[in-house]
Amino acid sequence: MSSKLIIALDFPTAEQALQFVKPLSPEQCKLKVGFELYVAAGPDFVRRLVDQGFDVFLDLKFHDIPNTVASACRAAAKLGVWMMNVHAFGGEAMLLAAQDAVNTATHAPKLIAVTVLTSMDKNQLNSIGLNIDPAVQVQRLAQLTQRCGLDGIVCSAQEAKGLRQQLGQNFLLVTPGIRPLGTDKGDQSRVMTPEKAVLAGVSYMVVGRPITQAANAQKIIEQIYNC
Numbered sequence: 001m002s003s004k005l006i007i008a009l010d011f012p013t014a015e016q017a018l019q020f021v022k023p024l025s026p027e028q029c030k031l032k033v034g035f036e037l038y039v040a041a042g043p044d045f046v047r048r049l050v051d052q053g054f055d056v057f058l059d060l061k062f063h064d065i066p067n068t069v070a071s072a073c074r075a076a077a078k079l080g081v082w083m084m085n086v087h088a089f090g091g092e093a094m095l096l097a098a099q100d101a102v103n104t105a106t107h108a109p110k111l112i113a114v115t116v117l118t119s120m121d122k123n124q125l126n127s128i129g130l131n132i133d134p135a136v137q138v139q140r141l142a143q144l145t146q147r148c149g150l151d152g153i154v155c156s157a158q159e160a161k162g163l164r165q166q167l168g169q170n171f172l173l174v175t176p177g178i179r180p181l182g183t184d185k186g187d188q189s190r191v192m193t194p195e196k197a198v199l200a201g202v203s204y205m206v207v208g209r210p211i212t213q214a215a216n217a218q219k220i221i222e223q224i225y226n227c
């Protein structure tokens, strides 16, 4: 069984992240490198994880003019990452350019798009001129992403069931905000347990603090692996 677990390596330094990764195996989980660690540790750190056999999700959420995003995607693909992402808000031309760039890579990573950030509620969308319910905007951007040929989206697990029905079995739904029973919610508001997320049809679950700050990380990793 391939693991649905992606651990968010939200550490401030490469040393701390490597210390955490040491007991892990690529069969148990994939690893996500986001802004904090990428800015601190850079591409060499990403290559190091790839060389250790890990599937790496480079979570840099590119959002710029099509040419710039395509160039960034090409550079990221050269690192050997398994998956990376862009913002669907960048629009059709940007999504198509990103996918084209990925398609020409020797080892094409999966490309997914962030729809609406889970930190954006109706008021926040309104304040940037979008008088629309976030769930409707998520659907709209998910459909656009699929039309542009990308592999999937980042979304909330609470939206996964409906999106799975609309978008079919092969479209990747990658969901943060996962909280095993008994773990702290932290700043996430719309959370779901791994068991429920799997039932809702998510493809991969991104889990950070419930694992990285756990007294016994292996126990939580196994719990998620087995659900």
Ligand code: C5P
Binding pocket: 008, 010, 034, 116, 117, 118, 119, 154, 176, 177, 178, 186, 188, 206, 207, 208, 209, 210
């Ligand atoms: O620690 P926690 O499990 O909340 O970490 C979730 C990870 O997923 C973080 O790296 C966070 O940046 C990322 N993420 C998120 N919500 C989104 C997109 C990404 O929590 N909408």
